[in-house]
Amino acid sequence: MTMPERHRHPASLSNPALWRDGWYRYARALASPNFGPRPAGAPIDLVVIHSISLPPGEFGNGNVQRLFTNQLDWQAHPYFQGIRGLQVSAHFFITRTGALWQFVACGDRAWHAGESSYRGRGNCNDDSIGIELEGLEGGSFEAPQYETLAGLCAALLQAYPIAHIAGHEHIAAGRKQDPGPGFDWPRLQASLAAPARCFPAVS
Numbered sequence: 523m524t525m526p527e528r529h530r531h532p533a534s535l536s537n538p539a540l541w542r543d544g545w546y547r548y549a550r551a552l553a554s555p556n557f558g559p560r561p562a563g564a565p566i567d568l569v570v571i572h573s574i575s576l577p578p579g580e581f582g583n584g585n586v587q588r589l590f591t592n593q594l595d596w597q598a599h600p601y602f603q604g605i606r607g608l609q610v611s612a613h614f615f616i617t618r619t620g621a622l623w624q625f626v627a628c629g630d631r632a633w634h635a636g637e638s639s640y641r642g643r644g645n646c647n648d649d650s651i652g653i654e655l656e657g658l659e660g661g662s663f664e665a666p667q668y669e670t671l672a673g674l675c676a677a678l679l680q681a682y683p684i685a686h687i688a689g690h691e692h693i694a695a696g697r698k699q700d701p702g703p704g705f706d707w708p709r710l711q712a713s714l715a716a717p718a719r720c721f722p723a724v725s
Contacts, residue, residue: 540677544627548673549614554590554625556611556633561648566628568650569678569687570635571671572612573657573701577601581618581656590615590625610634612652614674620666622674628682638693641686646693651678660702668706672713685720692722 540547560566576585577599588594589610596606612634615623626632634652638644653671657663678684689705690698707724 537677537680541628541681544629546614546622546624546628546674546677548677549622549624551624552587552591554611554632555592556590556609557626557630558633560629560631564649566649566651566682567685568640568646568693569675569684570646570650570652570690570693571687571701571705572634572652572654572690573659573661573663573705574615574654575656575658579658579661586615586654586656587623612654614652615654615656616667616670616674617656618664618667620664620670622670628678635690635693637697640688640693650693651682651684655701655705657701657704659700660704662704663701663706668709668713672710675710675714679714679716687716687720688722 545551574586575581576583576589576594578601585594589608590612592609594602596602611625611632613624613626613628613632615625617623628651631647632652633647634654635646635650638646640646643649653674655663655667655671657667675687687710690700691702707721711718711721
C-alpha cells in the first residue's frame with residue numbers, strides 16, 4: 523500500500539533504510555484515522571507498552587486492527603457494547619506470533635495513553651510512542667512478541683530521543699493495569715542493554 527502523508531520528524535530521517543516519514547520498514551502499515559499532530563516542539567522521548575485483546579483473551583481475529591481503523595462491528599460480541607464508539611489507536615501492534623503492524627506515523631500523535639502523567643509531564647500522548655502487545659492484561663506474552671518488541675524498541679532508540687520505556691499502568695496509575703505482572707521488564711531491559719533508569723521500578 524502507499525503510505526499516507528504524515529508530519530515528518532527529523533529523527534525519522536536518521537536511517538532511511540528503516541524509516542520513511544515515521545513509518546517503520548518492517549511493520550505492516552494499516553493507517554488509522556485516529557491521530558493528530560503533536561504539540562510544536564514536543565520531544566518523542568517515551569515508549570508506552572500496552573496489552574490488548576478483543577474480546578479479552580481472544581487472539582488472532584483481526585479485531586484490534588478493526589478497532590484502530592474504526593471498522594469494528596459493535597454487534598459482533600456483547601463485550602463490544604461497552605466500548606461502542608471508541609476511537610483509539612496506537613502506533614504499533616504486535617500479535618502473539620510476533621507480527622508487527624503500524625497504524626500511525628511516529629511523528630504523529632496516536633490516541634493510546636488517555637489521561638496520563640509520567641516523569642513530571644502530563645498528556646503522554648503528546649510525546650510518546652504507543653506499542654500494543656496482543657495479550658490479556660496481567661497475562662504472559664510469547665517469545666516472538668518479545669523478539670519483535672526488542673527489535674522495534676532498538677530501532678526507535680536509534681531514530682528518536684527515547685529516554686523512558688514504561689507500561690500503561692505506570693503512566694495511568696490506578697486507572698490502567700496493562701500490560702501487568704505477566705510482562706517481563708528485565709527481559710526487555712536485557713535485550714536492549716539499556717540502563718535501569720530508562721524503565722519503571724518493578725519488583
